[in-house]
Amino acid sequence: MSRVGKMPIAVPQGVDVAITAEQITVKGSLGTLLQSMSPLVSVKNEGGSLNFAPVDETAAANAMSGTMRALVANMVNGVSKGFEKKLNLVGVGFRAQAQGQKLNLQIGFSHPVAKEMPAGIKVECPTQTEILIKGSDRQVVGQIAAEVRAIRPPEPYKGKGIRYSDEKVSLKETKKK
Known part of the structure; x- marks a missing residue:
C-alpha cells in the first residue's frame, strides 16, 4: 500500500x-x-x-x-491556512503594481503588461520589485505564478526578468575574443 x-x-x-x-x-x-x-x-x-x-x-x-x-x-x-508564491523582479526599471484583481508590470517592454487574476486569487506588491500571489487552491496559485514568470523569465547572461524568490539563476559567461 x-x-x-x-x-x-x-x-x-x-x-x-x-x-x-x-x-x-x-x-x-x-x-x-x-x-x-x-x-x-x-x-x-x-x-x-x-x-x-x-x-x-x-x-x-x-x-x-x-x-x-x-x-x-x-x-x-x-x-x-492558504498558499502563497513570492516572485521577484530583477532589472533596472522593472516595477510591479497590484490594482485590485489586476497586476500591472513594467518589465522592459515598450508597453506595460496587465495580468488579470482569476476569482479566489489575491495579488499583493509589498515593494515595487516583489509580487505575492495568494489563494486557497495550491494548483491555481502555482499556475498563476508560472504564467506571471513566463511573461519575462530570467535571461542567462544578466539574470534580468521575473523569478521565484527561492530560484537560483546560474549566469553564463560572455563570449571572449
Missing part, C-alpha cells in the same frame, strides 16, 4: 469535509474546494481524521490512494 496513502489527514477546527460518491467538498474560512472521487479509493471520516484506502490490491488503486490523500491534504491546508 502507498506510504503516503496510509497517513491520515487531521481535519482542523473550522474545516468541514463532506464526502459523497462523486466528490469531496472541503469548506473553511478561506473558501470551498471540490475534488472528484476516484472509484479506486475509499475515504472514511473517522473522528476528525480522514483515512484513504485502495478498493482492491492493484497498483493503480494503490497509487491513486496516495494521490487522493495528497490532493485532499492540500485542500484542507488551503482552506485553513
